[in-house]
Structure formats: C-alpha cells, structure tokens
Amino acid sequence: MANVAHTATSAPVVRRRSSFEKLMSNTSLWRGMLAIAVFLLLWEIGSRFDEWFGKEWTLPFIGLIPAPTAVFAAWLEILPKAGYWMSWLQSFKRVLSGFLVAMLIGIPFGLALAVNKYFRDLFFPPFEILRPIPPLAWVPASLIFWPTNEMSIAFVTFLGAFFTIVINVLGGARTIDVRYLRAAQSMGASQWDLFSKIILPGTLPSIFTGAAVGMGITWEVVLAAEMISGGGTQGGGGLGFFIWNSYMGGSLEQVVVGMISIGIAGYLSSSAIRWLGDRFMPWKRLF
C-alpha cells in the first residue's frame, strides 16, 4: 500500500528482506506497543498525581484507581500463593462444565431444529420466548432451584452458552449451499449420508463460531454468578469471588489483578477454541 517511496528512477532490483527486517519495519506493531505504553503511562501518572502534588490534586475517576506499578507489585506478591491459583482452577472448572454441557445438548438440539421441520415448528417458539431473558436474570431462580451453589452456577453458565450455540448451529446448518446436498443426492446419498457427510461438517464452522461467542458469555456469567452468590459459602472461590473479596477487603490493587487475570483466562479459552477449530477444519485454514 504505502510504497510510494519508490522513485521512478530506481532500478527494478529484486531483493528479499529478512524476517528480522520485516519485524523491525512492522509499523503497526510498533504503533500498537507505543499506544499501550502511552496508555499505561497516562494511567500511572493519573493515579499517582495526588501522591506527587498533594491530596487536593486527586484527579476524577482515574485518580481513584491504583497505578499500574502498584498493581504489578500486588500481582508479584500474590503470584506464588496457592489461593490465587485455586481461584483460577475453580473458575475454569465452572466455565468448562457449563460450557461442555451446553455444547453436548446445544449442538444436537440445534441440528435437530435445522434438519426436521416439524421439530423446529414445535420447539423453536418456546426457545425463542426464553432466549431474550438475560442469563444472569436466571441466577436467583436457579439458586432457589438447585440444591448447591455450585450446581446453580453451572446451570446459569450452561444457559449463557446454550442459546448462542443453538442459534449458531441452526443458522449454520440452514445456510449450507443446497448444491452440496443435491450433488450428494445425485450420487446416491441416503438421508443419513446427507446428514453425516454434508450437514454435520458443513455446520462445523458455525459450531465453532457459536462456541467462541458462547465461551465469552460463559466467562461473564461465571464471574457474575460468583460475585452474586458470594461464591465462598460452599468452598466456592473462583476469580469472581477473588475480585469481590479483594474489593470488600479494600485491596484495589488485587481487584485489578483479578480483572487482568480473568481477562487472560478469557483470552486463553477463546484461543483454545480457535486452535481446536483449526484442527477440526483443515479446509478453513488455507493459504
């Protein structure tokens, strides 16, 4: 794009740049890093302003937040502690259990909706009625219904991912190019062949899209559920509880540590899904 730099008189020399050179000249990378550095710097200055210039200089909003260096220090302090890592484990366990159940029920349900017209006419309307209710609105009801906190968190997590996955599977299966089905029919495919060889693999991309979105929602829900239900009563814990606890305990540095941790956790899980998607769909990662 931006190679106007070529003067019209330069000879057409063929030269390949090394990968190191490419990295060094990758302006977008440098700009991104610069932007983040500036962001951190401003944050640092903003939150430490009152330390340097006295209490009357406390800036609004940002002045109340701990500085990045303080957060980093708090993180280093907490890093070797087992409790912190237990929170990670707890949250991951909850996310995974709810998510997996949602996949296990959601994918067949979505496929059934897509394949069978009668099934769809019968079950899709109630599904659509329930879908707009935000998953978190289910939290109190599920706390009442399920005998343990753990189960109610799992249930709400499941709901969060379930609706997204079903909608994606249904949409994906119904937009498969009719010519693939026709070609297979011409070659003598049975109904089962059509399902297993065309519809199922054809829906895979949507399944993974749904899973990625569902995973994001799952983290939100788990966190909220942990915070609302107070997490700890039955040996709960989790990153949401970690944040809430730190807040109650007045350690704002730890709150931010918790936020960053959960950001990393969410990022890791969606990367894992993308990686799995690449594995399962080699035809998708061409070129």
Place this chain on the structure above:
Amino acid sequence: MTTASQTTETVNAGRRTTAPTGLALYWYRFQQSLSTPKPYLTVLGIGLWLFTYWLLCEGLRVDRFDKIPGPVAVAKDWFSPTPFQGVSIFTENYYNHIYVSCRRILIAFALATGIGVPLGLFMGWSQRVREYAFPILETLRPIPILAWVPLAILMFPGFEAPVIFLATLASLFVTTLNTMLGVQSIDESYFRAAGCLGSSNWDIFKNVVVPGALPFVFTGLQISIGVAWFSLVAAEMVSGDHGLGYLIVDSYMNNVTVPMVIGMITLGFVGWITSVLVRIVGNWLMQWHVKALALQGR
C-alpha cells in the same frame, strides 16, 4: 429448496389475480399457513412447554420444582389488582422498575453509540488511528464487564452512574468493533470512484465511509443492545437501586419468588422490544440495503 415446496402448495385452486397489500397480505399469508402444520405445531409447542412447567411446579409439585412459582401463580399475581407478593401490572413500582431500567439502557446505549460509532468510523477509515487505538481496545475487551463492578462503584458516585457506566462499556466495545469492521468491509473501488469524481476527504467520509458502514453498524447495534441489557441486569443485581435486575435479586433476598419470575419475563419482553426498535430504525435508515435484500429473496 424450501421455497420450491412452499410455492407448489400455493399454486392450486381459485387463483387471485391481484396482489394483496399491507395487512391483507399478512392475513393472506396467515390463511395460507393454516393449511400447513406450522401454526398448529407452534401453538402445541408453546402449550406443551407451559403445561410441563405447570405440571412440574404446580400439578405434581415435584420436589425442588415446587419452590419455583408455577405459571398459574405467576399469572394470578401479575394480573391481580391486589398482588399477593407485591408486584403486578396494577402496582406503580412495577412500572417504576421498568422505567428505571429503560432509562439506564437508553442513556448507556446513546453514550455507547455516540462514542463508539465515530471512534469505529475513524478506526476503520484511518489506518493510523486503527494502529494506535485497536491494541488498547483489544487488551481491555477480554475483561468481563462484571469485573469492572468494583472499579465502577469506586470511580462513580451514587447508584446510577456505575450501572450506566458498566452497560455503556459493554456495548461500546461491540459497537466500536463492528463499526470498524464495517468501514473495512467497504469495497476499495467505492473510495476510488469517489476520488475520481473529485471528492474531498470530508466528502468521502460523509458519502462513502458513513453509509457504507451502516449495515455493519446496525448489526453491531443489535448485538450491542443485547449486551447492554446483559450487563445492566448484572450491574443492577450487584449494585443497584431499582430496575428490573434489582427487582429480581431483591425478591430473591426477600424470599418472594413470584415477582422474581415476573421480573424475568418482563426483562425478556422489554429486551426484545428494544432490539426490534433498533432493527426498525436500521431498516428505515437503509432503504437501499433493505430493497436490495428483498430482491434477492431474503
């Protein structure tokens, strides 16, 4: 494939020669659909679901289900002038909760759109702006909105501001990213054509960038309003005062279950209405898009 089977069904018998318009068309489609199993199955499906719900909670009073209010109990209270558990369509506080939530959503959504759309437009249009702003956005985005609750409470005074802040933040990310994608999806040749025709940069922004990104912007806004509700409910539950999320969690705390269910249903309904409104506004603004899609049979 489905269109083929549908059309063969409608071909026969006493043919109409003129196309019905407006409501008549809907009525005609409804009549046509009566000859297919679809409406019956729909009614049956919803009926079956309600019946199961009733059976589990009220009919058989299965263990644990009996703790959840059944459909009859909910309906009785909801439509009673003297509700047993305090909330019905005749009580003022019911509408107050709805009003408060809607006001918060409106403010948050307006803020997110007002900031997110221009930001996204510039990020999509200018590579430089994108290269600076995008990494920051991407770093903050994976942090769940709920994780911001303590900071929000700390930074903003009162009940109202933190809740609105959280809902705004959630939809801001969605709106900005979708708008940016929208601009990036605009075909290069539109920019070139506009350049050929002698447009200034501002002309290009006004006449190519903005309208070209609109379809994506509205897809983004559809998602964004859903996300806003999601976060609003969460925020109201954790740190609220009034609002539907607060109603739900407050009823739970006070051990009154019927208002809780009423709150859930109302929330679903209001959320659905707002997203329909966004779609209507989108279609109204994008006549060109709607007409083209209609001709493609979508």
Place this chain on the structure above:
Amino acid sequence: MNQMTTNQKLHAAATSPQGTGTGRPLGGALSIRNVSKIYDPEGVNVCAVNDCSMEIVAGEVCMIVGPSGCGKTTLLNAIAGFHSITHGEILLDNQLLCGPGKPKASQGADRMVVFQNGALFPWRTLAENVAYGPIVQKKMTKAEAHEKAYHMLAEAGLGDFGDKYPGEVSSGMSRRAEIVRALINEPKVLLLDEPYRAMDALTKSIMHESLLETYDRTKVTIFFITHDLEEAIFLGDKVHIVTTRPCSLKKTVDVTIPRPRTYESLSSEAFRTLMEEVNEAVHEEAVKAFQAGERELA
C-alpha cells in the same frame, strides 16, 4: 504525434453532435511510455508491468486484451492515479500525469474509471449517483445536477430507473448508469476495467451496443481492458494484445470495421478475418497464463 492528435480532435469535433453537455474540452490523448511497475509487498518483488508503451490518440477506443491477472489493471490504476509506477511516464494531452519525480498521478475528474464489479454507491439512487460528481466538484447546484442526471439517464434508456437503488436494478443497468455517472463529468478519458466481466453473452452484447451508441454520441477517448477478444474487436479502433505477467505489449491491431457497428458486424467477413489474425497470439498468452497458474499453485 502532435499533429495527429490535433487532427483527431478536429475530426471528433466535426463528427460529434454533442448529445450531452456543450463545450466539453475535447482531448484525451494518452501516451504511455516505457512504464514498469514493481510491487514490493513483504519484500517479494513482483513485476506487474514491464516496459510497456502505447500511444492512444484522442477520441479513440483503445482495447487492451490479456489474460486475467496479467497486470492490465495495474496499468489502468496508474493512469487513474490509484497506484504509483516504478519506471517510465504517462502523459495526458502532453501533460505529465506521472513519471520521473512524480510516481503517482493525482486523481481527477478528467479520467473517469468504470470498475470491474461496478462501484455505483449502493446507498444512493441511480440519479443521486450520477449527480454526485458535479455536486462535490461544486460545478452545479444540487437541483441542476439532478436535472441533468435524469436527462442523461433518460438518454441512456434508464429514464424510469433514476429513483431506484443500484441493488434494485440488474447488473447491466447499473453498469450503464455507471458510465453515465462518468460521462456527466465530461472526462477526457473513460477508463473501463473489464466492466462486463460477470455478464452472460447476451447481456454483454446489449451492453456493447449501448456503449457504442454512447461513444458515437460523445466521442470520448476510451481505454478499455478486457480478456475477451471478440469484445475487443467489436468495440475497438485499436486492439493491443499484452503478454501475461509481467504485462508488456505483444501485438497491436487496427480495427477497420466501419462505425456505427451493430451486432451484425460480429458476423461480418472483416470481423472474422481479424479474429483469425489475432486468435493465435491471444491463445498463446492464455496457455502461458494457464501454465503459470498451475505452477504457482503446485
């Protein structure tokens, strides 16, 4: 060379009763001299155009035929000012567009491009699209521009479709409207980049007639890129056959079939002889491009 240009100008002025707009500055002689273009993405140098020279006199229909992906479009982009060139120079009416010291031509309304997949703004009606150029260039008021747009659309047989959005009309009609959008700016050169690529033969033949009719009316210089030999001979005064990547001139043929041409000219003896004369050269390049393509993928 200079003399020839003037001759052509006189000729054009004498034979064209200006159907649209009066006092259009005639001209549009393009000189492409030893142009080379080397792309340098990721440090891999790709030579798209290599030492390509051609002279296009004012008022001529110049057809460039070559396999797809051979670098023809790069040449067009250089003329239009979308891309820079590495070597050589391009002049319009003896004025330097780009050359040593000025690698990239500035975009201007004297060279209008009609794009491969069409670039009518889908969010504006056909009339608004046509009126866009004069309005942003502040040559006309909005009302004047719209009036003229409707007038010119009517001339092109699109009178009833001025209020339709591009998505609502066929690809053939939108392509014709795009040419009208270009012509309203009274360009010196019309640059067409495989505009009829995706159309079937019949629509194409109708488009050809429409373009020829427009040309006979305006005598604008046309620089037309295609890979369809028949189209080239049918429309062109001169057919330049270019080699597969890197693009350079292989053969030039003068088409002597008299104008106005109709689809009957397609089956004339003269046409057939020309086809026979050039077919070999084109086929050879096609095979080369094909083999190169297979090699690249293997």
Place this chain on the structure above:
Amino acid sequence: MQKATTEMKTASTGPAPAASEIDPHSIGKGHLELRNISKSYGEEWDLQQVIESMSLDIEPGKLTVIVGPSGCGKSTLVNLIAGFEKPDSGEILLDGKPVTGPAKDRMVVFQETALIPWQTTYENVVFGPKLRGDLKGKALEEEAKRLLVKVGLGEFMHKYPLQLSGGMQRRAELARAIINGPRIMIMDEPFRGLDAMSRGLMQEFFLRLFEENRRTNLFVTSEIDEAIFLADRLVVLSNRPASVRKVIDIKLPRPRHYTMLSSAQAYEYKRDAMAILHEEAMKSFRPSTANANFAKSYTTSGGH
C-alpha cells in the same frame, strides 16, 4: 490423451469391472425425452411460468447444447431433469423410464463449483462410489487416481477445493461426475465465472474428454460461441417461459480445434443463433416495450 484412452480400456477388463467409467450400460445409452413439461413459480397472483410445454429429445451419444437468454429458465430445466424438482405437468423419460428423483445415472456439474469444501479433491471424487459401495478399495483408489491424472490434477489430489484455481475446480468436478458412470452428464453453465481465456481452454479440455467416449451430454450455456464450439446439436430456447425455438445441427468436424470457431461455417451458425437470441433477449430488455417484464426477469436474476 490417446494414451488415456487405452488405459481406460484395460481398466474395464481389470479386476473390478463393475460400474466404473466404461460401464457398458452407460456409454451409448442415455436417451432423454422431455414430453410437454411445464413449470411455474411464485404467488398465485404473480405466477411466473418458467417453462411452458417444452418437448425435447436428447439423443444418446451426442453433445446437445441448450442456449438461451439469461434467466429464461435453463437452470430450472436442469433441476427438473436432474430430479431435484418435479414438473407441474408433462414427463421426463430416461431410456424409456420416468425420472422420479436424483440418481447417479444423471450427474450434474453445477454452475460455479459444488465440490464439497471440507473434502479434499480425492475425497470428493471417491465420494459417490464410496457411498454406494459399488467400487471399493484398491479398484476405487486406482480409478479415482487415473481420472484425476487424466484431468490434470494428479498433483492436486490432496488439496482442498478452495486451494485450486477456478479451472481446476471445474476439472475436479468433471472427474467427480464421470466416476459415477452416468448415462447422461448435465452441465449447468459449468464454465460460468471463469474469465474468457481460461474458459476457452476449459472448453477445449472438455471437448477432448467428450470426444474420447461420446457419453451423452447435455450442456447448458448462455454463450453462443461456447455452444457452437461444443455442440452436435444446438437447442435455442425462447425467453421466459422457456420453450424450444429452434434446433440446429452443428456439422463442424470432430475433433474440434479453437480455430474452427472463426471458420465461415461457424459464423453461419452463429448468425442464425444470434438472430433468434437477440430477438428473444430484446423482448425482455427494451425498457420502453416491456418495462415490467424486464424489471422482473433482469433485476431478480440478472447476475446469476
């Protein structure tokens, strides 16, 4: 190509003669008769008659090309013959037996490409025989590989369709159809979307394949040059509703060469066909004469 022919013969006497390409039942058969078929779509107040009482005989062992204006109902015709849809009235017979649904005796090569994107080229080719189980194991593998080599895709066997160029995809699709041993091949504008030059090369390639064994072939196109270059018989359709306007026997010698297209004889055919087609196209095109009609047939189906 000569060599490929001899290879084919040995394959047929090989260990698994079953239903491979040289199925004696498939070559020389495939007599398709359309009797008075009609088809319409749309709301009852806006019924679009797409095909109206069309009768047509497609003779075995010949390459019949159907050419007609864009949006005239050619694709609908293909869908009917292939059995994806049913005609409102009339019947379609293949070797005397009525067509009831899709089957392997009528293989369709679709517009653009319908190779299954999540299967490699090789998997696409063996898809049909594997499903039916009529060619197995080593025999299937050899047959598939032989066909892929023949269409020049030996090296690309294990690539996914999206990794192939447009021309390669069409050739892979040809191989996928041929391996099922159809009695009649139905080509629905198979080279549409390719640029004019690769299109020409694909036509030559396709001709070589056809001229080798003369499998009954129905080729649908909207390009007259393509039609004349390929056809034994050229069927010119009317504008919507489609019916047969004229059948022209193309007597250009075989094997054909691209230079024949600029022969006087070819131009004769072209003039004939063009005259009809142009007239038909104009019927729907001129906005002044048939505005509404035009808007319908060209706006909705213009591009595709």
